Amino acid sequence: MDDATRDPASKLRHIEACLTRPVEYRKSAGFDAYDFVNEALPELSLGSLDLTCELAGHRLRAPLMIAPMTGGTERGRQINRRLAAAAERFGLAMGVGSQRIAIEDPTLEEWFQVRDVAPSVLLFANLGAAQLARGYGVEQARRAVAMIGADALFIHLNPLQEAVQGGNRDFRGVADRLALLCRELEREGIPVFAREVCFGMTEATARRLLECGVSGIDCSGAGGTSWARVEAHCAATARGRELGLRFGEWGIPTAESIVNVRRAAATLPLIASGGLRSGLDVAKAIALGADIGAMARPFLVKADEGEAPLYQFIEGVLEELRVCMFATGSATLLELRGKLRSVGIPATRDEAGGLA
Ligand SMILES: Cc1cc2nc3c(=O)[nH]c(=O)nc-3n(C[C@H](O)[C@H](O)[C@H](O)COP(=O)(O)O)c2cc1C
Known part of the structure; x- marks a missing residue:
């Protein structure tokens, strides 16, 4: 997300593309490869x-998170505040979008504030x-957390997106810096979660x-919003558009991604996002091993309405859950x-994707 978040205008282009363009994967997140086994005698109400x-030491009323999207602009602020109020009302968790712009220009900090409408939300x-x-470290991480009164920090890992948007194409040293960050922030009681953004x-x-010491993972997989497609729609050049479209289907489907992380870490707090579109998907994500499910674009679309x-x-x-x-x-x-139970290979979705 980051090179695009250098300036607020590109963040707005992302929102606009996610609301108006065909940005979803054609391939499935993988949940349709499974059915729940019906219980005819549940003995439950x-x-x-x-x-x-x-999650992260906080009690949630439901296993659902509003995935990180925005902030740093007037429009982003309005969307975030509406989402944050909803998270407070339903007892959900929430993340704000990349705060890089406000780290670099502190006059933008106020556009990320949601605590006044979401005092008890896990943020x-x-x-x-x-x-x-590129050299961010403990100081910038502390500032991001303090800026919004957050309880935890996401570090998003998005090499494919950076590569197609012509952003930072050098990820050397990230693991060492992440490990340092985890050590320092852990000492201050701030859990650091690593997250993909859809790949x-x-x-x-x-x-x-795990070796870096993360406190949790969001394994955000393919099957929902394709960030290569979003970048294609936001590209300034024909080549940029072509590159984004070429990688439009890149990524490990979310269902597989959940299973992968669970194989490595049986008990690590695990958030699943990428293509969850219903309570049934959230239930399947949890059945596959996630602790909670998260959605981004569906919440954006509804918050906009x-x-x-x-x-x-x-x-x-x-x-539905x-x-x-x-x-x-x-x-x-x-x-x-x-x-x-497994019911076979998921079908490719139609052009319309999962959302109307
Ligand atoms: C408009 C928009 C902006 C996003 N910006 C960020 C961001 O700044 N940081 C981040 O970690 N993820 C960001 N994401 C990625 C989502 O959190 C999520 O991982 C991804 O969109 C897949 O979920 P979905 O299929 O439910 O949309 C953004 C998503 C959307 C829709």
């Missing part, structure tokens, strides 16, 4: 299921690995991140594990 869970600050490679993670990457559509959407997602739990006989989220 749908109304009394336990959706609560814990993640956000910086990019590309910036670590997924291998088991080996997850192992290396207004507060009521956003709240209806969240209620719908949570209702409850139905999955009820009809699989799962009284708690953990009981969803082991209730999936």
Whole structure:
């Protein structure tokens, strides 16, 4: 996200592209390769299921996160504040978008503020690995966290996006700097989570991140918003557009990405994002090993429509999750594990993608 977040105008172009252009992968996030096993005798009441869970030392009322997207502009601020108020109302977690612009221009800091409307939300600050490679360190990380009163920090890893946008194409030294950051911030009680932005993670990457000392991972995989496609739509040149489109389908599907990380780290806090579009997807992500599910573009689309559509959407997602739990006989989220069966290779989605 970072080179694009050098100036607020490019961040606005990203939002516009995500709202108006065909930016979703054609390939599936992989959840349709699984079905839940129906339980005909659940002995449960749908109304009394336990959706609560814990992440980074915080209790959430539901295993759902508003994935990092924006901030740093008037429009970004409005979207974030609407999302943050929703997170507060439903007891969800939330991340803001890359704060690099406000680290470089502190007059933009106020455009990231959401704490006044989300006093109790588990809130993640956000910086990019590309910036670590260029010399960002503990000081900038502390500033990002303090800027918004965050509880934790995301470092996003997005080499493919940086490469297609012509951003930072040198990621040497990122792991060492990440390890240093984890050590220092851990001491101050600030968990550092590493996250992809939609291209997924291998088991080996997850192992290396564990060695760096991360407190958690968002394995954000392919199957939802394709950041190569977004960059294609935002490119200033024909070559930039061609490059973005060429890599439009790049990435490890999210379902696979979850399994990869879980193989490397059985108990590490794990967020799943990338192509989750319903409560059924959230339930499948958890059944595959994630602790919570996160969505970005679906929340952006609904927040843009207004507060009521956003709240209806969240209620719908949570209702679908409850139905999955009820009809699989799962009284708690953990009981969803082991209730999936594989039904074969996921189909390629149509042009419209998962969202209208
Ligand atoms: C408009 C927009 C801006 C984003 N900006 C960031 C960002 O600044 N930092 C980050 O870590 N991820 C960012 N993301 C990536 C998302 O958090 C998420 O990983 C990705 O979009 C896949 O989720 P989705 O398919 O639900 O959209 C952004 C996503 C969107 C839609």
